[in-house]
Amino acid sequence: MLPIVILQRLSLRDYPGRLCAKVVVPGCNFRCRYCDNREIIFDYLEKEWIHERDVLNHLYRVKGYLTGLCIGGGEPTLHNGILLFASKVKSLGYKVKLDTNGTRPRRIRKMMEEKVLDYIAMDIKAPLDRYPQVVNHKVDIKAVEESIKLLRRGGIDYEFRTTVVPGIIEARDLEEIAKLLVGSKRYVIQQFRPEKNLYPEYSEIELYSRSELEGFRALVSPYFADCRIMY
Numbered sequence: 001m002l003p004i005v006i007l008q009r010l011s012l013r014d015y016p017g018r019l020c021a022k023v024v025v026p027g028c029n030f031r032c033r034y035c036d037n038r039e040i041i042f043d044y045l046e047k048e049w050i051h052e053r054d055v056l057n058h059l060y061r062v063k064g065y066l067t068g069l070c071i072g073g074g075e076p077t078l079h080n081g082i083l084l085f086a087s088k089v090k091s092l093g094y095k096v097k098l099d100t101n102g103t104r105p106r107r108i109r110k111m112m113e114e115k116v117l118d119y120i121a122m123d124i125k126a127p128l129d130r131y132p133q134v135v136n137h138k139v140d141i142k143a144v145e146e147s148i149k150l151l152r153r154g155g156i157d158y159e160f161r162t163t164v165v166p167g168i169i170e171a172r173d174l175e176e177i178a179k180l181l182v183g184s185k186r187y188v189i190q191q192f193r194p195e196k197n198l199y200p201e202y203s204e205i206e207l208y209s210r211s212e213l214e215g216f217r218a219l220v221s222p223y224f225a226d227c228r229i230m231y
């Protein structure tokens with residue numbers, strides 16, 4: 001069974017072009033300093049889980065009104081149960097989107113082969129050589145690269161996205177990332193949300209302004225078919 005700790009019954013921002021529900025799966029193999037999911041990264045085994053059946057019942061009831069489910073986290077691909085859960089959601093007629101940090105390419109590939117995914121949003125945390133510094137953890141960079149390749153030639157809809165945090169990700173980092181991903185379909189520059197951060201000092205950080213974000217977009221948009229900002 002897939003551990004689920006949050007069911008968001010309606011989301012307007014987690015599936016491009018669709019009204020969706022979202023489930024949040026706990027646990028992560030990164031420790032990004034700016035993470036706003038502190039509560040689901042640590043001690044999640046003690047949390048009360050939401051049964052898959054309750055999620056599926058909700059989806060059954062709102063079918064036609066919602067058309068997608070986003071599976072986010074944490075890092076959902078750490079869990080074996082994700083494939084079966086996604087196939088159950090698909091069998092209800094829903095489109096399934098996965099939010100991932102891309103560190104489990106074998107599982108992503110398997111889900112693509114089994115046709116249980118319709119959209120993948122993969123976080124690109126930093127230029128590859130800065131990953132360990134930004135995610136604050138050991139990283140299998142080859143796995144991240146493999147996931148990037150999978151998405152780019154996998155035949156399903158996808159986006160790459162980077163959360164921009166002042167002092168951690170700056171214009172030159174975005175330019176490096178854009179060179180790495182050049183020619184990809186969609187790239188999203190994501191505003192940082194200073195809420196329940198893993199490290200409290202990031203809760204008080206001054207965010208990039210709208211005009212700075214627009215400047216980032218102008219810098220990297222020539223590398224992509226579609227480049228957006230998510231506030």
Ligand code: SF4
Pocket residue numbers: 028029030031032034035036037041073074075101135
């Ligand atoms: S922000 Fe980093 S630590 Fe937090 S859930 Fe995402 S990948 Fe994991």
